[in-house]
Protein backbone atom coordinates (compact mmCIF):
# COMPACT_ATOMS: atom_id res chain seq x y z
CA UNK A 547 0.00 0.00 0.00
CA UNK A 548 1.55 3.29 -1.05
CA UNK A 549 1.55 6.56 0.73
CA UNK A 550 0.12 8.36 -2.26
CA UNK A 551 -3.27 7.03 -1.28
CA UNK A 552 -5.06 9.42 1.01
CA UNK A 553 -5.27 7.90 4.47
CA UNK A 554 -9.01 7.45 4.18
CA UNK A 555 -8.62 5.59 0.90
CA UNK A 556 -5.91 3.40 2.33
CA UNK A 557 -8.12 2.43 5.22
CA UNK A 558 -11.01 1.87 2.86
CA UNK A 559 -8.87 -0.40 0.71
CA UNK A 560 -7.70 -2.30 3.76
CA UNK A 561 -11.29 -2.87 4.79
CA UNK A 562 -12.13 -4.02 1.26
CA UNK A 563 -9.21 -6.45 1.20
CA UNK A 564 -10.29 -7.76 4.55
CA UNK A 565 -13.74 -8.43 3.19
CA UNK A 566 -12.40 -10.27 0.17
CA UNK A 567 -10.02 -12.38 2.18
CA UNK A 568 -12.70 -13.36 4.62
CA UNK A 569 -14.91 -14.33 1.70
CA UNK A 570 -12.45 -16.73 0.09
CA UNK A 571 -12.42 -19.59 2.53
CA UNK A 572 -10.20 -21.90 0.51
CA UNK A 573 -7.30 -19.51 0.31
CA UNK A 574 -6.75 -18.87 3.98
CA UNK A 575 -5.60 -20.82 6.94
CA UNK A 576 -8.46 -22.03 9.09
CA UNK A 577 -6.96 -20.20 12.06
CA UNK A 578 -7.39 -16.92 10.26
CA UNK A 579 -11.12 -17.37 10.15
CA UNK A 580 -11.06 -16.36 13.78
CA UNK A 581 -10.10 -12.86 12.70
CA UNK A 582 -12.65 -10.69 14.46
CA UNK A 583 -14.26 -9.38 11.29
CA UNK A 584 -17.51 -8.91 13.16
CA UNK A 585 -16.05 -5.97 15.10
CA UNK A 586 -18.19 -2.91 14.64
CA UNK A 587 -16.30 0.36 14.53
CA UNK A 588 -17.72 3.66 15.70
CA UNK A 589 -17.96 6.66 13.39
CA UNK A 590 -14.60 7.88 12.15
CA UNK A 591 -12.97 4.48 12.61
CA UNK A 592 -12.53 1.63 10.17
CA UNK A 593 -11.51 -1.95 10.81
CA UNK A 594 -7.93 -2.65 9.77
CA UNK A 595 -7.12 -6.31 9.30
CA UNK A 596 -3.38 -6.17 9.90
CA UNK A 597 -3.88 -4.20 13.11
CA UNK A 598 -6.91 -6.30 14.04
CA UNK A 599 -8.61 -3.21 15.39
CA UNK A 600 -10.69 -0.14 14.62
CA UNK A 601 -8.40 2.60 13.37
CA UNK A 602 -8.48 6.32 12.73
CA UNK A 603 -5.85 8.65 11.26
CA UNK A 604 -4.75 11.34 13.74
CA UNK A 605 -3.16 13.39 10.96
CA UNK A 606 0.16 13.71 12.78
CA UNK A 607 1.91 10.54 11.64
CA UNK A 608 0.06 8.36 14.12
CA UNK A 609 -3.14 6.34 14.05
CA UNK A 610 -5.48 5.93 16.95
CA UNK A 611 -6.19 2.20 17.29
CA UNK A 612 -8.92 0.71 19.47
CA UNK A 613 -8.18 -2.91 20.34
CA UNK A 614 -10.99 -5.46 20.68
CA UNK A 615 -10.63 -5.22 24.48
CA UNK A 616 -11.30 -1.49 24.32
CA UNK A 617 -7.74 -0.34 25.06
CA UNK A 618 -6.45 2.43 22.83
CA UNK A 619 -3.02 2.46 21.22
CA UNK A 620 -1.24 5.20 19.36
CA UNK A 621 0.50 3.49 16.47
CA UNK A 622 2.86 4.93 13.88
CA UNK A 623 1.25 5.39 10.51
CA UNK A 624 2.66 2.63 8.31
CA UNK A 625 5.29 3.39 5.72
CA UNK A 626 5.07 1.67 2.37
CA UNK A 627 7.60 -1.09 1.95
CA UNK A 628 10.47 0.30 -0.10
CA UNK A 629 11.49 -2.58 -2.26
CA UNK A 630 14.98 -1.22 -2.84
CA UNK A 631 15.65 -0.73 0.86
CA UNK A 632 13.49 -3.12 2.81
CA UNK A 633 12.68 -6.23 0.83
CA UNK A 634 13.90 -9.20 2.76
CA UNK A 635 13.65 -12.92 2.28
CA UNK A 636 14.78 -15.96 4.16
CA UNK A 637 16.64 -15.84 7.39
CA UNK A 638 18.65 -12.80 6.64
CA UNK A 639 17.77 -10.34 3.97
CA UNK A 640 19.16 -10.81 0.55
CA UNK A 641 18.53 -7.47 -1.00
CA UNK A 642 18.73 -6.87 -4.72
CA UNK A 643 20.42 -3.57 -4.02
CA UNK A 644 22.79 -5.00 -1.43
CA UNK A 645 25.79 -3.36 -3.06
CA UNK A 646 24.08 -0.03 -2.72
CA UNK A 647 23.12 -0.60 0.91
CA UNK A 648 26.00 -2.70 2.26
CA UNK A 649 24.92 -1.96 5.82
CA UNK A 650 22.54 -4.90 5.56
CA UNK A 651 25.32 -7.00 7.03
CA UNK A 652 26.32 -4.37 9.55
CA UNK A 653 28.81 -5.34 12.25
CA UNK A 654 27.32 -6.53 15.50
CA UNK A 655 27.70 -4.66 18.78
CA UNK A 656 26.47 -6.00 22.10
CA UNK A 657 23.65 -3.98 23.66
CA UNK A 658 23.60 -2.58 27.18
CA UNK A 659 21.90 -4.79 29.79
CA UNK A 660 19.24 -3.49 32.17
CA UNK A 661 17.64 -5.21 35.13
CA UNK A 662 13.96 -5.75 35.91
CA UNK A 663 12.28 -2.47 36.78
CA UNK A 664 14.62 -0.35 34.67
CA UNK A 665 13.71 1.30 31.40
CA UNK A 666 14.58 -1.20 28.70
CA UNK A 667 13.65 -2.99 25.50
CA UNK A 668 12.63 -6.64 25.72
CA UNK A 669 12.78 -8.87 22.64
CA UNK A 670 9.94 -11.38 22.31
CA UNK A 671 9.47 -14.25 19.92
CA UNK A 672 5.84 -15.16 19.14
CA UNK A 673 4.36 -17.88 16.97
CA UNK A 674 0.86 -18.87 15.90
CA UNK A 675 -1.39 -21.23 17.74
CA UNK A 676 -1.12 -24.66 16.16
CA UNK A 677 2.26 -23.95 14.61
CA UNK A 678 5.78 -24.86 15.69
CA UNK A 679 7.63 -22.86 18.30
CA UNK A 680 10.95 -22.17 16.56
CA UNK A 681 12.49 -19.99 19.24
CA UNK A 682 15.52 -22.18 19.87
CA UNK A 683 16.44 -22.20 16.20
CA UNK A 684 15.86 -18.48 15.52
CA UNK A 685 17.22 -17.03 18.77
CA UNK A 686 20.69 -16.44 17.30
CA UNK A 687 19.20 -14.78 14.23
CA UNK A 688 17.12 -12.42 16.37
CA UNK A 689 20.13 -11.57 18.53
CA UNK A 690 22.14 -10.73 15.43
CA UNK A 691 19.40 -8.37 14.25
CA UNK A 692 19.35 -6.61 17.63
CA UNK A 693 23.13 -6.30 17.79
CA UNK A 694 23.29 -4.95 14.24
CA UNK A 695 20.63 -2.38 15.14
CA UNK A 696 22.71 -1.48 18.18
CA UNK A 697 25.78 -1.06 16.01
CA UNK A 698 24.01 1.54 13.88
CA UNK A 699 22.76 3.46 16.93
CA UNK A 700 26.31 3.54 18.30
CA UNK A 701 27.81 4.48 14.94
CA UNK A 702 25.36 7.38 14.47
CA UNK A 703 26.04 8.61 17.98
CA UNK A 704 29.77 8.67 17.28
CA UNK A 705 29.33 10.37 13.92
CA UNK A 706 27.02 13.07 15.18
CA UNK A 707 29.15 13.82 18.24
CA UNK A 708 32.53 13.99 16.46
CA UNK A 709 33.52 10.75 18.19
CA UNK A 710 32.90 12.22 21.64
CA UNK A 711 30.02 9.90 22.56
CA UNK A 712 29.18 6.22 22.37
CA UNK A 713 25.79 4.53 22.74
CA UNK A 714 24.02 1.26 23.37
CA UNK A 715 20.38 0.29 23.29
CA UNK A 716 19.19 -0.75 26.76
CA UNK A 717 17.94 -4.35 26.67
CA UNK A 718 16.86 -7.14 28.93
CA UNK A 719 19.72 -9.65 28.63
CA UNK A 720 20.38 -13.29 29.33
CA UNK A 721 21.41 -14.14 32.93
CA UNK A 722 25.09 -13.86 32.03
CA UNK A 723 24.57 -10.42 30.44
CA UNK A 724 26.41 -11.62 27.34
CA UNK A 725 23.48 -11.49 24.89
CA UNK A 726 20.16 -9.68 24.60
CA UNK A 727 17.45 -11.98 25.92
CA UNK A 728 14.81 -13.31 23.53
CA UNK A 729 11.78 -14.35 25.57
CA UNK A 730 8.81 -16.40 24.43
CA UNK A 731 5.84 -14.04 24.19
CA UNK A 732 3.21 -16.69 23.45
CA UNK A 733 1.13 -18.06 20.58
CA UNK A 734 -1.35 -15.83 18.78
CA UNK A 735 -4.74 -16.92 17.42
CA UNK A 736 -4.46 -14.52 14.46
CA UNK A 737 -1.61 -12.52 12.99
CA UNK A 738 -2.80 -8.99 13.74
CA UNK A 739 -0.87 -6.48 15.83
CA UNK A 740 -3.71 -6.35 18.36
CA UNK A 741 -3.48 -10.09 18.97
CA UNK A 742 0.30 -10.02 19.43
CA UNK A 743 -0.03 -7.25 22.02
CA UNK A 744 -2.98 -8.88 23.78
CA UNK A 745 -1.25 -12.26 24.10
CA UNK A 746 2.07 -10.73 25.19
CA UNK A 747 0.27 -8.74 27.89
CA UNK A 748 -1.61 -11.82 29.05
CA UNK A 749 1.74 -13.58 29.44
CA UNK A 750 3.04 -10.88 31.74
CA UNK A 751 4.92 -8.69 29.28
CA UNK A 752 3.33 -5.45 30.40
CA UNK A 753 5.85 -3.64 32.58
CA UNK A 754 5.25 0.12 32.24
CA UNK A 755 8.94 0.82 31.70
CA UNK A 756 9.41 -1.82 29.02
CA UNK A 757 9.19 -1.54 25.24
CA UNK A 758 8.56 -4.90 23.63
CA UNK A 759 10.24 -5.75 20.33
CA UNK A 760 8.16 -8.65 19.02
CA UNK A 761 9.42 -10.96 16.28
CA UNK A 762 6.30 -12.58 14.84
CA UNK A 763 7.00 -15.97 13.23
CA UNK A 764 4.36 -15.31 10.59
CA UNK A 765 3.58 -12.92 7.74
CA UNK A 766 1.37 -9.87 7.71
CA UNK A 767 -2.24 -11.04 7.18
CA UNK A 768 -2.67 -8.41 4.46
CA UNK A 769 0.68 -9.08 2.81
CA UNK A 770 1.34 -5.35 2.90
CA UNK A 771 3.44 -4.57 5.93
CA UNK A 772 6.83 -5.28 7.49
CA UNK A 773 5.73 -4.32 10.96
CA UNK A 774 3.91 -2.06 13.38
CA UNK A 775 5.07 0.12 16.24
CA UNK A 776 3.46 2.14 19.00
CA UNK A 777 4.31 5.83 18.73
CA UNK A 778 2.87 8.93 20.34
CA UNK A 779 2.73 12.50 19.06
CA UNK A 780 4.81 14.44 21.59
CA UNK A 781 7.69 16.61 20.39
CA UNK A 782 8.58 18.13 23.78
CA UNK A 783 12.20 18.02 24.88
CA UNK A 784 11.42 16.77 28.37
CA UNK A 785 12.60 13.68 30.18
CA UNK A 786 9.01 12.58 30.69
CA UNK A 787 8.16 12.75 26.99
CA UNK A 788 5.36 10.25 26.39
CA UNK A 789 7.68 8.20 24.18
CA UNK A 790 10.33 8.09 26.91
CA UNK A 791 8.36 5.98 29.36
CA UNK A 792 6.24 9.02 30.20
CA UNK A 793 2.84 7.47 29.53
CA UNK A 794 3.16 5.01 32.39
CA UNK A 795 2.34 2.04 30.18
CA UNK A 796 4.28 -0.49 28.16
CA UNK A 797 4.64 -0.09 24.41
CA UNK A 798 4.89 -2.66 21.64
CA UNK A 799 6.25 -3.22 18.16
CA UNK A 800 5.79 -6.20 15.86
CA UNK A 801 8.03 -7.25 12.97
CA UNK A 802 6.71 -9.89 10.59
CA UNK A 803 8.92 -12.85 9.68
CA UNK A 804 9.92 -11.67 6.20
CA UNK A 805 11.42 -8.46 7.60
CA UNK A 806 13.47 -9.76 10.52
CA UNK A 807 16.76 -8.28 9.33
CA UNK A 808 17.85 -5.51 11.67
CA UNK A 809 16.38 -2.57 9.80
CA UNK A 810 12.71 -3.19 10.43
CA UNK A 811 13.07 -4.02 14.14
CA UNK A 812 15.17 -0.85 14.50
CA UNK A 813 12.60 1.11 12.49
CA UNK A 814 9.87 -0.02 14.89
CA UNK A 815 12.06 0.72 17.93
CA UNK A 816 12.56 4.26 16.62
CA UNK A 817 8.78 4.59 16.40
CA UNK A 818 8.45 3.44 20.00
CA UNK A 819 11.05 6.02 21.00
CA UNK A 820 8.95 8.75 19.34
CA UNK A 821 11.16 9.26 16.32
CA UNK A 822 10.10 11.62 13.51
CA UNK A 823 7.54 13.90 15.10
CA UNK A 824 5.28 15.70 12.62
CA UNK A 825 6.91 19.06 13.46
CA UNK A 826 10.37 17.85 12.40
CA UNK A 827 12.06 19.34 9.31
CA UNK A 828 12.09 16.25 7.07
CA UNK A 829 9.03 14.49 8.46
CA UNK A 830 6.16 13.17 6.44
CA UNK A 831 3.50 11.05 8.14
CA UNK A 832 5.79 9.75 10.88
CA UNK A 833 8.66 8.98 8.51
CA UNK A 834 11.27 10.90 6.54
CA UNK A 835 11.23 11.94 2.91
CA UNK A 836 15.02 11.69 2.76
CA UNK A 837 16.92 8.43 2.34
CA UNK A 838 18.72 6.21 2.72
CA UNK A 839 17.31 6.24 6.21
CA UNK A 840 15.90 3.64 8.56
CA UNK A 841 12.79 5.84 8.73
CA UNK A 842 12.57 6.71 5.04
CA UNK A 843 9.20 6.21 3.36
CA UNK A 844 9.30 5.68 -0.39
CA UNK A 845 6.67 7.20 -2.64
CA UNK A 846 5.93 9.63 0.15
CA UNK A 847 4.44 12.31 -2.09
CA UNK A 848 6.65 15.03 -0.62
CA UNK A 849 7.84 17.60 -3.22
CA UNK A 850 11.38 16.90 -2.04
CA UNK A 851 11.36 13.11 -1.98
CA UNK A 852 15.11 12.45 -1.90
CA UNK A 853 15.79 8.71 -1.62
CA UNK A 854 19.51 9.06 -2.31
CA UNK A 855 20.68 11.92 -0.11
CA UNK A 856 22.73 9.48 1.99
CA UNK A 857 24.72 6.75 0.27
CA UNK A 858 24.25 4.22 3.06
CA UNK A 859 21.44 3.36 5.43
CA UNK A 860 21.43 5.98 8.17
CA UNK A 861 19.60 6.99 11.31
CA UNK A 862 18.42 10.49 10.42
CA UNK A 863 20.27 11.06 7.17
CA UNK A 864 20.18 14.87 7.58
CA UNK A 865 20.75 14.82 11.37
CA UNK A 866 17.94 17.32 11.72
CA UNK A 867 14.74 15.29 12.14
CA UNK A 868 14.98 12.70 14.92
CA UNK A 869 18.53 11.76 15.93
CA UNK A 870 21.59 13.88 16.71
CA UNK A 871 23.84 13.30 19.72
CA UNK A 872 25.21 16.83 19.48
CA UNK A 873 22.71 19.19 17.83
CA UNK A 874 23.79 22.77 17.26
CA UNK A 875 22.33 25.34 19.64
CA UNK A 876 18.90 26.55 18.65
CA UNK A 877 18.36 23.87 16.01
CA UNK A 878 15.17 21.81 15.88
CA UNK A 879 16.76 18.80 17.60
CA UNK A 880 18.27 21.00 20.30
CA UNK A 881 14.81 22.31 21.17
CA UNK A 882 12.49 19.35 20.50
CA UNK A 883 12.33 15.65 21.25
CA UNK A 884 15.54 14.07 19.97
CA UNK A 885 16.24 10.35 20.26
CA UNK A 886 19.98 11.10 20.37
CA UNK A 887 19.54 13.25 23.51
CA UNK A 888 21.27 11.65 26.47
CA UNK A 889 18.03 11.91 28.49
CA UNK A 890 16.70 9.08 26.33
CA UNK A 891 15.93 6.38 28.92
CA UNK A 892 16.18 3.52 26.42
CA UNK A 893 19.55 4.33 24.90
CA UNK A 894 22.64 4.59 27.07
CA UNK A 895 24.53 7.51 25.55
CA UNK A 896 27.88 8.07 27.21
Ligand SMILES: [Zn+2]
Nearest residue numbers: 622623624625
Ligand atom coordinates in the same frame (compact mmCIF):
# COMPACT_ATOMS: atom_id res chain seq x y z
ZN1 LIG B 1 7.19 3.16 10.18
